[in-house]
Amino acid sequence: MKNVVCDLCFHHCVLKEGQRGFCRARIVKHGKIICENYGKITSLALDPIEKKPLRRFHPGSNILSIGSYGCNMRCPFCQNHEISMSETIPYHPISPATLVELACAKRKDGNIGIAFTYNEPLISYEYVFDCAVAAKAKDLAVVIVSNGMIETTKLLALLPYVDAMNIDLKGFQDNIYEELAGNLEQVKETIRCAAAHTHVEITSLIVPRRNDAIADMLKQCKWLAQIDANIPLHITRYFPHYHQLDAPTDIQLLEHLLQEAKQYLTYVYKGNW
Incomplete structure (x- = not known):
């Protein structure tokens, strides 16, 4: 059989029969790329919407949050590495129809919909798409928390069923993304495209000596303001996780970054500090 190219993100993995892609969640079977983690749910919780984090989308509400496994980046400070960096973690199979039923049943607890989060949800593109279509049919909100690494054609097909996104912007230099096995230009295009539709x-997690330069924050915020100065920015504090054990980000530096960001953006929030 010929090799198959996955067209979901910039990695464009060239895969043989039975081979998984870089994300560990997509695999070739019978000559086609399939979503191997389709409906394999490793995490499920009813969270406050602010935890996504979303501060200006239905504040005070709850949302049913789910995750699977795998990721198409390799952040050494990943806070969910137990699921994002594994394909052997225990899971529960949950179909789109069952997930929507669960979400509807949680309405009595203030639930407004479904958030795809925890690991990178867009590598489960087919599952997210099917769930989003089913959710909208039941008037449930659909939220995606993503690193933004997806081809624009795929994103545009999904966006009519998406009510909100939180997109990680992990720095504003190409070399930062290269070190994390990502692509800054693809993330920027995702932000531009998503902001026009939903x-x-x-969220910017500030990691010491990696993406904590004030000049970069100013450049990032100026760029965001050119899209829409009302896009909220969450500045989040790094804590030791996974392979990176440096001390947490200095609070004074975070305060400085927050004040600098406010020069360009209307809504700048403290994350977890």
Whole structure:
């Protein structure tokens, strides 16, 4: 059989029969790329919407949050590495119809919909798409928390069923993304595209000596403001996780970055500090 190219993100993995892609979630079977983690749910919780984080989308509400496994980046400070970096973690199979039923049953607890989060949800593109279509048919909100690494054609097909996104912006230099096995230009295009079609908020985790330069934050915020100065930005504090054990980000530096960001953006929030 010929090799098959996965067209979901910039990696464009060239795969043989039975081979998984870089994300560990997509595999070739019978000559086709399939979503191997389709409906394999490793995490499920009813979370406050602010935890996504979304501060300007239905504040005070709850949302049923789910995750699977795998990721198409390799962040050494990943806070969910137990699921994002594994394909052997225990899971529960949950079909789109069952997930929508669960979400509807949680309405009595203030649930407004479904959030695809925890690991990178867009590598489960087919499952997210099917669930989003089913959710909208039941008037449930659909939220995606993503690193933004997806081809624009795929994103545009999904966005009519998405009510809000939080997109990680992990730095504003190409070399930062290269070190994390990502692609800054693809993330920027995702932000531009999503902001034109749905509610978008941005999260920047500030990691010491990696993406903590004030000049980069100013450049990032100026760029975001050119899209829409009302896009909320969440500045989040790094804590030791996974392979990176440096001390947590300095609070004074975070305060400085927050004040600098406010020069360009209307809504800048403290994350977990």
